[in-house]
Amino acid sequence: MFVRTKQQRNGKVSILIVENVRTAGNVCQKTLRHVATVLANEVDRFMELAEHIRAEMEVSRVQNLSCEPNSLKDMVMARLARPSRILRYWIKKILNI
Numbered sequence: 001m002f003v004r005t006k007q008q009r010n011g012k013v014s015i016l017i018v019e020n021v022r023t024a025g026n027v028c029q030k031t032l033r034h035v036a037t038v039l040a041n042e043v044d045r046f047m048e049l050a051e052h053i054r055a056e057m058e059v060s061r062v063q064n065l066s067c068e069p070n071s072l073k074d075m076v077m078a079r080l081a082r083p084s085r086i087l088r089y090w091i092k093k094i095l096n097i
Contacts, residue, residue, distance in 0.1 A: 001032065001058060003050040005043060012037050015050050017057065032057065045094055 006014045015035040020027050035050040 001054055003035075003047060003054055004029070005047070008037070011040065013040055013043050015043070015046050017050060017054050049094060 001017065001019045004016045004018050006016060008014060014037050016031050017033040017035060018029045018031050021030045033053065035053060036046045038046050
C-alpha cells in the first residue's frame with residue numbers, strides 16, 4: 001500500500017492510496033482511497049495527510065487479521081500508536097480551523 005499522485009488533464013493532481021494486485025499474471029494498481037484532487041502547489045500538504053491516512057488504514061488492516069499472532073499486532077500497533085491524533089492535526093492545519 002502506498003500513496004500515488006496522478007496528473008489530470010485540467011492541471012490538477014489526484015492523490016490516491018493504492019496497492020499492487022496480481023491478477024491473471026499481470027500486476028495492476030487497485031485504488032483503495034481517493035484522498036483529494038488539488039492544485040499543483042497544494043500537493044505536498046495533502047501528500048502528508050495521505051501518508052497518515054495510509055498509516056491508519058494499515059493499522060485497521062492489522063487489527064482485522066485473525067490469523068496473525070498477538071505479538072505482531074502489538075508491534076504494529078506500538079509503531080503506529082497515534083495516527084488518528086496526527087490525522088486530526090493535519091486536517092485542522094490544512095483547513096485552517
